Amino acid sequence: MSELVHASRQDGRLMLTIDRPERRNALNAEVIGTLQDALDCARSDETIRAVVLSGAGDEAFCAGADLGGDAFAFDYAMPTSAYANLLRTARTLNVPLVARVNGACMAGGMGLLAMCDLAITARHATFGLPEAKMGVFPMQVLAVLQAQLPQRCLAQLCLTGEPIDAARAREIGLVNEVADDLDAVLDRLLSRLLANSPTALRRGMYAMKAMRSMSFDEAIAFGEGQLGLLALTQDAREGVAAFKEKRKPQWTGK
Structure with a gap:
């Protein structure tokens, strides 16, 4: 792991926490690379029964790309990007990947949420795809969200850039459950998974x-x-x- 992504293991559970609360747990190359390595490990380690992805603190799950740097820089010599490869890896993971949404989930953070198989959210969390407000569009996130959300709901998120609350996220199928006690609900869910x-x-x-x-x-x-x-x-x-x-x-x- 790294200083920006903390990992802990207990009873077959691998907990991954993006630890950049001062940047609203935004994604940079180190975070993406560390998550990629962790999922590669989970895919080959039979002692890992479930993976949980969350963010540090209670303000943000992940605010998307870190706009403090050159967030949209690409190496045009490479046919794929690191973020897209992370989404590809999650699609081949054969253990449950659970999102613990502890706060705002925006832009590329919505891709992390969508790549998970199950998701629980704190009641105060918000969800959105604000890219159009900055002159871009959630191109890669669409690949994982389009199979999960009704077409018109996804179009509204993308085209208006306006966020929705946790209740609405549950209503359109973006998350499984809205929780007042996030960790209690997570523990109950993982206990059920690990019993099977x-x-x-x-x-x-x-x-x-x-x-x-x-x-x-x-x-x-x-x-x-x-x-x-x-x-x-x-x-x-x-x-x-x-x-x-x-x-x-x-x-x-x-």
Whole structure:
């Protein structure tokens, strides 16, 4: 990790916290690179069962790109950008990625939120895509938000640049839950995730993400094959046995 992104682990949970409260936890090259490294680690470490992404303090989750520097500088010799690569990596992550939205979530911060599989938010948080007010547009964020939000809701966020509150974010499906006690809700959610078979979640998330780009015929055929493979795992056999014997399953993650 780095001074700008803190990491802690407990019971299969990896907690990543952007620690730049004085810059509203804005993104710079170091933050993006550190998050990229952390997700690469989570993808290859079978002891990590869930990843949580949050920001330090209670004012901002992430305010987007750090406009104090040259936020829109690109290396035109490279076909991809570091931020876009981070969004790509999250799409291939086979453990739950949870956003803990502790405050304002703006611009590129909305991309971090959207790349997560689940999201809970503090009631005081706000959400927005203000890029058009600065002469740009949330081009990369659109790639992850367009599959999550109704078309007209997304268009209003992009075209007006006006923020919405947490209740509205919940209403349009941007977050799963609005919480008065953010950490209590997060702990309850993670406890439920970690009680389930790690094999089922890992293969299930792989299937869910793969099916997003498939037609119905392709997805149903893919699902048939994936179910057959999952049924061969130790966790699947243990789950059926535990159900029949009316006991708590003992997962091996195999």
